[in-house]
Amino acid sequence: MKQKEFNIPFSGLKQGKHNFNYQIDNTFFDSFGYDEFNAASINLDVVLHKTSTMMEVDMEASGTVNVACDITSEPYDQPISGDLHLVVKFGEEYNDEDDEILILPHGEHQLNIAQYVYEMLVLAVPQKRIHPGIEDGTLQSEVLDKLNELQPKEKRSNKEENDPRWDELKKLLTDK
Template sequence: MKSLRTYSIPFTGLALGKHQFEFDVKDSFFEEFDYSLVKKADLKCVIDLEKQETMLILDFKINGTIALSCDKCLAEYPQTIAVAEQQIAKFSEEEIGEDDEIITLGKNDHEINVAGLLYEYVNVAVPFIASCGDEGNTPYCDKTVIDSLNKLSVNEQKDETPDPRWDALKKFK
């Protein structure tokens, strides 16, 4: 968890207005999380921070590639992702608690750690069905697995003669 400290943004000394921060998100970032969907990544994160008197507005832009396993051929392939998200952090004396949209920062807080937000945004960007693309025609696709699946697939030959029981029901129309 010590390596996640590099993803902290100190906001106490910042002047009011817009500031930009850049982070490289690599494999070592995801190694800090035990059950991450993503294990390998090469991402660039640009955070535009707007400091106001009562809040911070963080605009995240994450671009790059992550390594996923294809659900069909099981080969590892690079998946391009582009994420644009916004997070609001509000300064408050009383502890309101965190919800999904607003982070509360107390009077003793002097920095905001964005590692959890980066992790969440990247994992949500992972496609539900991971596919390496055009079946068997990409350099990443495992053609032997695809050939084996095609051999084992059941091709049903439909009998074109209708069931005579349906003829009696058609008379009711």
């Protein structure tokens, strides 16, 4: 089973709330074969609320992952945060098809939350990764200089905008 430290042995716990804390670094993501992050420093708080018939697991994470900017490839620390609420019930067989309800077989004595933590954190990273220095103008990069150089120039004069090759087609639009 992946990430043994993410096993929560609930069978010995009394009913009520129990707190767990984890520090997550890049070795966690490496164990899933995920190599998008250069580094990771994330704090994860888990509250397990155990009742006689079920458990509720609340996870809250915050920290940073070091990623490459999509535009410049410059590495930067991307702040991330995520939270997840999971209901754990007991049934005939293991079933994790529902994102919010996990069914563990009767007699199970521990819960591994690694997969849930992994998905929550990977989804917390923005789809488009843009170095904060691009938006505030502080990032100096050869890629940015080249992009600025290749940016389309201001609009051409009106004379050039009327391309005679299109004039006949434009007449068709008006000749209804």
